Amino acid sequence: MQPFAPFIPETAPFSPDQRAWLNGFLAGLYSRAPISATAPAGSPAAATLTPLTILFGSQTGTAEGLAKRAAKEAGKRGFAPTVLDMSQTDLPRLSGEKHLLVITSTYGEGEPPDNAKTLWTALGQAGGTPLGALQYSVCGLGDTNYVHFCQCAKDFDARLEKLGAKRVAERVDCDLEYEDKFTRWLDTSLSSFDKSGAAPAAQAAVHAVPAETKAEIPLESGYSRKNPYSALLVRSDKLNGDGSAKEVRHVVLALENSGLIYEAGDALGVTPQNCPELVSDILGLLGCDGEEAVPAPDGSTTSLRRALLASYDLGKPSPELISEVTSLAGGAGGVSVAVAFHHVIDVLLAHPETKLPPVQFVRGLKKLQPRLYSISSSPAAHAGEVHLTVGTVRYDLNGRGRKGVCSTFLSDRVVAGESRVGIFVHRNTAFRPPSDGEKPMIMVGPGTGIAPFRAFLHDRRARGARGKNWLFFGDQRAATDFLYREELEQLRSEGLLTRLDTAFSRDQTEKIYVQHRMEQNAAELFAWLEAGAHFYVCGDASRMAKDVDAALHRVVQLAGGKTAEQAADYVAQLKAAKRYARDVY
Numbered sequence: 393m394q395p396f397a398p399f400i401p402e403t404a405p406f407s408p409d410q411r412a413w414l415n416g417f418l419a420g421l422y423s424r425a426p427i428s429a430t431a432p433a434g435s436p437a438a439a440t441l442t443p444l445t446i447l448f449g450s451q452t453g454t455a456e457g458l459a460k461r462a463a464k465e466a467g468k469r470g471f472a473p474t475v476l477d478m479s480q481t482d483l484p485r486l487s488g489e490k491h492l493l494v495i496t497s498t499y500g501e502g503e504p505p506d507n508a509k510t511l512w513t514a515l516g517q518a519g520g521t522p523l524g525a526l527q528y529s530v531c532g533l534g535d536t537n538y539v540h541f542c543q544c545a546k547d548f549d550a551r552l553e554k555l556g557a558k559r560v561a562e563r564v565d566c567d568l569e570y571e572d573k574f575t576r577w578l579d580t581s582l583s584s585f586d587k588s589g590a591a592p593a594a595q596a597a598v599h600a601v602p603a604e605t606k607a608e609i610p611l612e613s614g615y616s617r618k619n620p621y622s623a624l625l626v627r628s629d630k631l632n633g634d635g636s637a638k639e640v641r642h643v644v645l646a647l648e649n650s651g652l653i654y655e656a657g658d659a660l661g662v663t664p665q666n667c668p669e670l671v672s673d674i675l676g677l678l679g680c681d682g683e684e685a686v687p688a689p690d691g692s693t694t695s696l697r698r699a700l701l702a703s704y705d706l707g708k709p710s711p712e713l714i715s716e717v718t719s720l721a722g723g724a725g726g727v728s729v730a731v732a733f734h735h736v737i738d739v740l741l742a743h744p745e746t747k748l749p750p751v752q753f754v755r756g757l758k759k760l761q762p763r764l765y766s767i768s769s770s771p772a773a774h775a776g777e778v779h780l781t782v783g784t785v786r787y788d789l790n791g792r793g794r795k796g797v798c799s800t801f802l803s804d805r806v807v808a809g810e811s812r813v814g815i816f817v818h819r820n821t822a823f824r825p826p827s828d829g830e831k832p833m834i835m836v837g838p839g840t841g842i843a844p845f846r847a848f849l850h851d852r853r854a855r856g857a858r859g860k861n862w863l864f865f866g867d868q869r870a871a872t873d874f875l876y877r878e879e880l881e882q883l884r885s886e887g888l889l890t891r892l893d894t895a896f897s898r899d900q901t902e903k904i905y906v907q908h909r910m911e912q913n914a915a916e917l918f919a920w921l922e923a924g925a926h927f928y929v930c931g932d933a934s935r936m937a938k939d940v941d942a943a944l945h946r947v948v949q950l951a952g953g954k955t956a957e958q959a960a961d962y963v964a965q966l967k968a969a970k971r972y973a974r975d976v977y
C-alpha cells in the first residue's frame with residue numbers, strides 16, 4: 393500500500409498562503425509516494441524537490457523559529473526541507489545527508505545551547521571525513537555584548553569543514569538584530585547549493601520532523617518583536633517584604649483583544665524605555681537640549697531626546713563609539729579601551745570636553761533591544777492576562793547609581809492602570825510541562841526562576857493534570873524573599889504541589905542552596921526520575937544552573953549506585969528524551 397501525504401483542510405486556521413506552503417511541505421516529507429497530486433499549484437513539481445536538512449541549536453526558541461522560516465522559504469525554492477532539533481540527529485545520520493543548513497545560538501561563555509551539546513561532542517570525537525558528501529552553511533545567532541560572540545556557530549562551521557563537508561556559503565554571525573543578515577544568508581545559501589546529483593526527495597530517505605515542530609506553526613496575532621502589542625499594565629506589586637536586599641515584582645499585563653496566544657513555558661518580550669534622568673545627563677554631556685534632529689534606527693527622523701529614550705541602547709558602548717569619542721578627544725582610540733567603559737555615559741564622562749555632534753553620536757549607538765521574561769501565568773488559569781516575575785536590577789559602579797533598563801522601567805517608570813507597555817510572545821517550545829498530565833515533574837527555580845513554575849503549577853491545576861509536582865525554591869531569607877509563599881502553600885495544602893523544598897541561604901550561618909536540598913533528598917529525587925519525572929531548571933545561568941546540574945549528576949550517582957560516567961549517560965538520556973529542560977539566563 394502506498395503511503396499518502398496528509399493535507400491541511402480548508403477549515404484549518406491558516407491563510408491560503410500558509411495552507412499552500414504546508415501542503416507542499418507535507419508532500420515533501422511524505423515523498424516516497426508520488427506527490428504531484430498533492431503539491432499546491434505553483435509549487436515545484438514534487439519529483440524534483442531536493443532534500444534539505446535544517447538543523448537548529450536553540451535555548452529559547454529564536455533559532456528554532458528561524459529554522460522554520462528557512463524551511464518555508466526553502467519549500468518555495470525547490471527543496472523538501474526537514475527541520476531538525478540538533479538533539480535529534482547524530483553523525484551517522486548527518487553523513488547520509490547532502491544539503492544542510494545549521495542555525496544555532498550560543499550560551500554560557502561561548503557554549504552550545506543545551507540541545508546542541510551532544511551533537512557537538514560527537515562531532516568533536518569523530519575523525520576522518522565522514523561528511524565528505526555534505527554541502528552546508530551555518531548561521532550564528534548571538535549578542536555582541538558577550539565576549540564569545542556566536543562562538544557555537546563558529547565552532548560548528550569549522551568542525552563540519554574539518555569532517556569533510558563543503559561550505560557553500562560563508563557563515564554569518566548575527567547580533568540581536570538578525571533580520572537582514574539572516575534573510576541575506578538564507579537567500580545566498582539556498583542559491584549556492586549544487587543540486588545536481590542529489591536524489592530527488594521522492595526517492596530520498598526523509599526524516600520525520602519532530603511532532604512538536606509540526607504542531608508549532610505559529611498562529612499569527614500580527615504582533616511580534618518588530619510590531620509589539622501595547623499592553624495595559626494592570627499591576628506591578630513588590631513581592632519582597634520590607635528589609636529585603638532584593639526587589640522582585642509581580643507584573644500583570646492585560647491582553648484584551650490583542651489575539652496574543654501563549655503557553656506555560658513561553659517568555660514575554662518587553663520593549664523598555666531608558667531612564668529620563670540618564671538621558672538628561674547624556675544630553676548635558678553632549679551639550680545638547682534634546683531637540684536636535686537625528687535618525688532613528690528605522691531611518692525616520694526624530695528628536696535626540698526621543699531617540700535616546702526609546703530607540704537606542706545606552707548600555708555597553710560599541711567599539712565604534714569609543715573610537716569616535718577618544719579620537720575626537722585626541723586620545724588613542726580602539727577596541728582595547730572598550731573594557732574600561734561600562735555604559736555609554738562612562739565614555740562621555742571620561743572626555744567631557746568632546747562634544748560629539750548628535751548625528752555622529754547616535755550612529756555609534758546600538759538599537760535598544762527588548763528584554764525577555766519567563767511568563768509566570770498560565771492562560772488556562774489567567775485568561776486575558778500575562779504575568780511576569782521581574783527582579784529589579786540596581787547597583788553602584790564608579791560612583792554612579794546604575795539601573796537595569798527594562799526592570800526599572802517596569803518598577804519605576806510605568807503606572808498601573810495607566811501605562812501601556814510594548815510586548816510580544818517569544819515561544820519556547822522546549823520548555824513545557826509534560827504533555828502527559830500523569831507524569832511527575834521536578835522544578836528547580838530559585839529567585840525569579842520560580843516564574844515559569846508558577847505557570848506550570850497553575851496550568852496543571854486548571855487542566856486537572858494529576859501527576860506529582862515537586863518544587864525546589866530558594867532565595868536569601870524566608871521572612872522577606874519567599875516569593876509567592878501564600879500561593880505555594882495553598883497549592884501544597886490542596887495536594888497539587890506534592891513537595892516543596894526551600895533553601896534560604898542567609899537564614900543560618902552556613903549557606904544553603906537548592907542544590908544542597910536536592911542532594912539531601914537524593915533517594916527520593918532519583919525515585920521520581922525512575923518513575924518518569926521531567927526535570928526543569930530556571931533562573932541564574934552563571935552559577936545556579938551549573939551547580940544544579942552537578943548536583944543532579946551526584947544524585948544519580950549516589951542514589952542510583954552509578955559511576956560518574958554512568959551518571960553522565962543517565963543525564964544525557966534525560967536530555968535526549970526531553971525530560972531535562974532549562975530556561976536559564
Ligand SMILES: Cc1cc2nc3c(=O)[nH]c(=O)nc-3n(C[C@H](O)[C@H](O)[C@H](O)COP(=O)(O)OP(=O)(O)OC[C@H]3O[C@@H](n4cnc5c(N)ncnc54)[C@H](O)[C@@H]3O)c2cc1C
Nearest residue numbers: 763764765766781782783785787796797798799840843977
Ligand atoms: C529567556 C529569558 C528569560 C528571562 N526571565 C526572567 C524572569 O523571569 N525574571 C527576571 O527578572 N529576568 C528574566 N530574564 C532576564 C531579563 O531578560 C533581563 O536580562 C533582566 O531583567 C535585566 O534587564 P534590564 O534591562 O533591567 O538590565 P540591563 O540594562 O540589561 O542591565 C543588566 C546588565 O547589567 C550588568 N550588571 C548587573 N548587575 C551588575 C553589577 N552588580 N555590577 C556590574 N554590572 C552589573 C550586567 O552586565 C547585566 O547583564 C530572562 C532572560 C531570558 C533570556
Ligand SMILES: Cc1cc2nc3c(=O)[nH]c(=O)nc-3n(C[C@H](O)[C@H](O)[C@H](O)COP(=O)(O)O)c2cc1C
Nearest residue numbers: 450451452453454455497498502534535538541542
Ligand atoms: C545566559 C545567556 C548567555 C549567552 N551567551 C552568549 C555568548 O556567549 N555569545 C553570544 O554570542 N551570545 C550569547 N547569548 C545570546 C544568545 O545566543 C542570543 O540571544 C540568541 O539569539 C538566542 O537564541 P535562541 O533563542 O535560539 O537560543 C547568551 C544569552 C543568554 C540569555
